[in-house]
Amino acid sequence: MGKPVELRCVLCGASYAPGEVEYTCPKCGLDGTLDVLYDYEEAARTLTAGALAGRAPSLWRYGEILPVEGEENIPSLSVGWTPYYDCSALAEEYGVREFFVKDDGRNPTGSLKDRASAVGVARALELGQRTVACASTGNAASSLSGFAAVGRLKSFIFVPEKAPAAKVTQLLVYGATVVLVRGDYADAFRLATAAIEKYGWYNRNCAINPYLVEGKKTCALEIGEQSGWNPPDRIFISVGDGCCIGGLHKGFSDLMKMGFISRMPKITGVQAEGAKPILDAFKSGAERVMFGPADTVADSISVGAPRNWAKALRAVRETEGDMVAVSDAEILSAIPELARKTGVFGEPAGAAAFAGFRKMAGEGRLGRKERVAVVVTGNGLKDIESARKSAGSPIVSEPDIDRFSAQLERSGFPC
Amino acid sequence: MGKPVELRCVLCGASYAPGEVEYTCPKCGLDGTLDVLYDYEEAARTLTAGALAGRAPSLWRYGEILPVEGEENIPSLSVGWTPYYDCSALAEEYGVREFFVKDDGRNPTGSLKDRASAVGVARALELGQRTVACASTGNAASSLSGFAAVGRLKSFIFVPEKAPAAKVTQLLVYGATVVLVRGDYADAFRLATAAIEKYGWYNRNCAINPYLVEGKKTCALEIGEQSGWNPPDRIFISVGDGCCIGGLHKGFSDLMKMGFISRMPKITGVQAEGAKPILDAFKSGAERVMFGPADTVADSISVGAPRNWAKALRAVRETEGDMVAVSDAEILSAIPELARKTGVFGEPAGAAAFAGFRKMAGEGRLGRKERVAVVVTGNGLKDIESARKSAGSPIVSEPDIDRFSAQLERSGFPC
Numbered sequence: 028m029g030k031p032v033e034l035r036c037v038l039c040g041a042s043y044a045p046g047e048v049e050y051t052c053p054k055c056g057l058d059g060t061l062d063v064l065y066d067y068e069e070a071a072r073t074l075t076a077g078a079l080a081g082r083a084p085s086l087w088r089y090g091e092i093l094p095v096e097g098e099e100n101i102p103s104l105s106v107g108w109t110p111y112y113d114c115s116a117l118a119e120e121y122g123v124r125e126f127f128v129k130d131d132g133r134n135p136t137g138s139l140k141d142r143a144s145a146v147g148v149a150r151a152l153e154l155g156q157r158t159v160a161c162a163s164t165g166n167a168a169s170s171l172s173g174f175a176a177v178g179r180l181k182s183f184i185f186v187p188e189k190a191p192a193a194k195v196t197q198l199l200v201y202g203a204t205v206v207l208v209r210g211d212y213a214d215a216f217r218l219a220t221a222a223i224e225k226y227g228w229y230n231r232n233c234a235i236n237p238y239l240v241e242g243k244k245t246c247a248l249e250i251g252e253q254s255g256w257n258p259p260d261r262i263f264i265s266v267g268d269g270c271c272i273g274g275l276h277k278g279f280s281d282l283m284k285m286g287f288i289s290r291m292p293k294i295t296g297v298q299a300e301g302a303k304p305i306l307d308a309f310k311s312g313a314e315r316v317m318f319g320p321a322d323t324v325a326d327s328i329s330v331g332a333p334r335n336w337a338k339a340l341r342a343v344r345e346t347e348g349d350m351v352a353v354s355d356a357e358i359l360s361a362i363p364e365l366a367r368k369t370g371v372f373g374e375p376a377g378a379a380a381f382a383g384f385r386k387m388a389g390e391g392r393l394g395r396k397e398r399v400a401v402v403v404t405g406n407g408l409k410d411i412e413s414a415r416k417s418a419g420s421p422i423v424s425e426p427d428i429d430r431f432s433a434q435l436e437r438s439g440f441p442c
Numbered sequence: 443m444g445k446p447v448e449l450r451c452v453l454c455g456a457s458y459a460p461g462e463v464e465y466t467c468p469k470c471g472l473d474g475t476l477d478v479l480y481d482y483e484e485a486a487r488t489l490t491a492g493a494l495a496g497r498a499p500s501l502w503r504y505g506e507i508l509p510v511e512g513e514e515n516i517p518s519l520s521v522g523w524t525p526y527y528d529c530s531a532l533a534e535e536y537g538v539r540e541f542f543v544k545d546d547g548r549n550p551t552g553s554l555k556d557r558a559s560a561v562g563v564a565r566a567l568e569l570g571q572r573t574v575a576c577a578s579t580g581n582a583a584s585s586l587s588g589f590a591a592v593g594r595l596k597s598f599i600f601v602p603e604k605a606p607a608a609k610v611t612q613l614l615v616y617g618a619t620v621v622l623v624r625g626d627y628a629d630a631f632r633l634a635t636a637a638i639e640k641y642g643w644y645n646r647n648c649a650i651n652p653y654l655v656e657g658k659k660t661c662a663l664e665i666g667e668q669s670g671w672n673p674p675d676r677i678f679i680s681v682g683d684g685c686c687i688g689g690l691h692k693g694f695s696d697l698m699k700m701g702f703i704s705r706m707p708k709i710t711g712v713q714a715e716g717a718k719p720i721l722d723a724f725k726s727g728a729e730r731v732m733f734g735p736a737d738t739v740a741d742s743i744s745v746g747a748p749r750n751w752a753k754a755l756r757a758v759r760e761t762e763g764d765m766v767a768v769s770d771a772e773i774l775s776a777i778p779e780l781a782r783k784t785g786v787f788g789e790p791a792g793a794a795a796f797a798g799f800r801k802m803a804g805e806g807r808l809g810r811k812e813r814v815a816v817v818v819t820g821n822g823l824k825d826i827e828s829a830r831k832s833a834g835s836p837i838v839s840e841p842d843i844d845r846f847s848a849q850l851e852r853s854g855f856p857c
Contacts, residue, residue: 103528103529104525104527105545113518135785173785173787174785188838193826197826199834200833201782204837205837206838207838209841214841215841218843218846221846222843222846225843225847362615363616366588366591366615366616366617370517370589370616407612411612415607415608418614421621424622424633426624426625426630426632428633428637432637
């Protein structure tokens with residue numbers, strides 16, 4: 028397994044030894060998220076394409092560049108190595124050379140966040156922590172509660188009192204202590220931060236804890252390997268707080284450093300029209316992201332104050348990527364189209380990446396020779412209500428074959 | 443890939459050539475479900491433990507004994523090779539030697555049924571069929587609609603008019619034509635059967651179409667391989683229409699015939715107290731199953747008229763297995779216990795297998811030296827409402843650290 032040698036601030040470039048700081052850059056505060064760096068030359072001695080061929084299908088196959096030293100601390104849930112589908116019919120339809128879908132909804136609790144929680148829980152165990160905590164009602168929370176359960180850690184999840192009962196249920200099922208905070212998400216976040224500090228719990232927040240992005244980067248490592256080390260020219264991913272897109276960038280950067288790939292894919296972030304502070308900064312050329320409103324059906328990316336904006340902006344700018352905003356209607360209509368043409372049923376934030384691809388293709392912003400991939404970050408079973416809004420309607424029939432046939436023939440055999 | 447050489451009736455033993463009949467035994471009618479048999483000596487030439495080590499992690503690794511000849515007909519969705527967890531803490535707690543969980547909720551649409559649909563759609567493509575159909579509101583339906591989508595087949599799903607909107611949504615998302623039949627499940631089943639016959643559609647019903655059980659058997663093949671060809675002494679699985687338990691039995695039988703394993707696990711069926719016609723026949727020693735009522739929270743096994751009863755009874759009797767009935771309360775309380783101790787969040791029918799294990803262990807019906815496995819047949823995200831009933835409650839707190847701390851300390855740090 029791996030051993031980080033340096034933590035480097037994404038804003039000021041300050042360098043720290045591992046252990047010197049655990050969360051963000053002391054000089055830059057919360058905005059100064061850190062990159063976890065390794066001795067890549069050392070890692071490349073054992074992490075080779077040949078060695079990978081014989082390793083088990085999980086994200087731990089990349090152990091040399093993951094911040095977990097002891098195998099005994101790896102949680103038992105099988106995580107990562109999600110499918111990467113080649114969908115040539117969609118490539119043709121949308122006028123690009125190749126089209127791939129990475130289905131991260133196949134992770135154990137149904138989202139890409141499982142990659143971060145797996146590493147976070149392993150790291151907490153390594154540090155001898157007994158309790159992990161976060162504020163979230165979404166995928167990060169359910170993921171943390173699941174991995175904490177198998178890691179035999181206590182978990183505290185702080186959620187706003189109006190959190191949907193269905194989401195709270197998944198947390199309770201895994202045995203998390205769920206704290207319903209009277210107030211909104213900001214209140215829940217503040218109470219969580221205060222409690223984490225007071226009790227010394229382990230902080231599972233990707234934008235604060237740099238080791239969690241190390242888990243997320245494995246999505247990019249897998250795309251690299253699954254594409255035969257010839258990654259797509261452009262990758263679409265939805266953007267909320269900026270950690271997933273930051274993870275993609277970090278993964279491909281690591282692959283470049285180790286010589287597995289020779290060019291970076293253009294990382295293209297998709298935000299909802301109702302929550303697009305990172306896109307606004309990108310378009311205006313601003314150095315920093317201004318926080319703004321958040322209102323979209325895609326709850327996982329409904330973020331007005333993205334904590335990891337610096338990594339997100341860097342991912343797009345350094346790779347000469349792009350950003351695109353999609354409406355709620357575009358997100359909802361992307362769900363059935365993606366499911367019908369690829370078999371991947373994504374939650375709204377997951378299908379948003381496909382909506383962004385579709386939009387840019389429609390606007391002629393993609394090259395005909397581009398090889399494109401879309402990352403679906405969460406499983407559609409997590410939000411059936413939203414899917415219902417654009418899935419269409421059933422036929423209603425009497426239980427009589429003659430009447431059914433007449434009806435079917437009148438409608439010219441639908442489907 | 444494989445080529446069946448014989449179809450044999452489970453009731454009368456009559457033998458047919460593949461192609462001579464497609465569904466059930468003409469002599470025995472619907473009760474006479476068929477076994478699909480291969481030239482196992484021929485299959486064993488290439489299907490070896492060594493060869494398997496180099497094959498991709500999906501159910502198609504067992505191609506020599508699957509009824510699909512052309513690789514071009516394999517649907518692209520990644521299916522099978524689901525996790526098999528070793529949970530030693532549970533073994534100790536319940537007084538058995540080893541305890542394993544096979545998590546089939548990790549399949550692409552979230553259930554073991556995906557194994558059957560994958561093979562069914564491949565087979566329909568091989569036969570040049572353009573449309574597949576079934577009557578179901580549950581996992582078989584969502585699974586068929588997903589695999590039909592990637593196989594570019596039309597799908598007709600017949601559901602009773604009171605089918606839950608959430609389940610209908612998943613079908614519509616995948617592009618199935620959903621026919622809401624005025625009446626109950628029996629009406630939907632009758633109309634589906636009549637329409638399938640009239641239009642010559644491919645029948646995706648495991649109890650009628652013997653090739654689908656071939657898909658389900660791969661769960662057993664994987665358990666065999668994942669246990670290092672030393673399968674557990676006893677395997678628990680929930681039982682509705684009898685196809686899943688029939689599939690387990692067929693898989694282990696095939697492994698015996700090929701010499702991969704040297705003894706059959708005791709297959710132990712778990713039914714809900716409100717729907718236990720197969721258990722009743724087993725306990726009374728009856729030759730046939732009498733159909734009865736069906737009323738349980740575990741919708742996937744709420745079957746009063748199991749169509750594949752013959753394979754189910756044979757699975758238990760031939761392996762000297764057992765059957766056990768569990769109440770709805772026992773099923774619901776099994777959901778959080780399973781999730782907290784193994785990380786596997788199952789739907790009610792999935793957790794029912796664990797409830798059955800727990801009950802038999804509590805009654806002293808398991809040996810201390812037994813190595814036990816439980817198959818979780820469906821993902822908990824499919825039925826959040828049921829999970830909520832036994833998941834516990836959140837703490838409600840003001841957004842104030844001092845008040846939160848006081849509350850926490852009063853309660854003695856829950857979790």
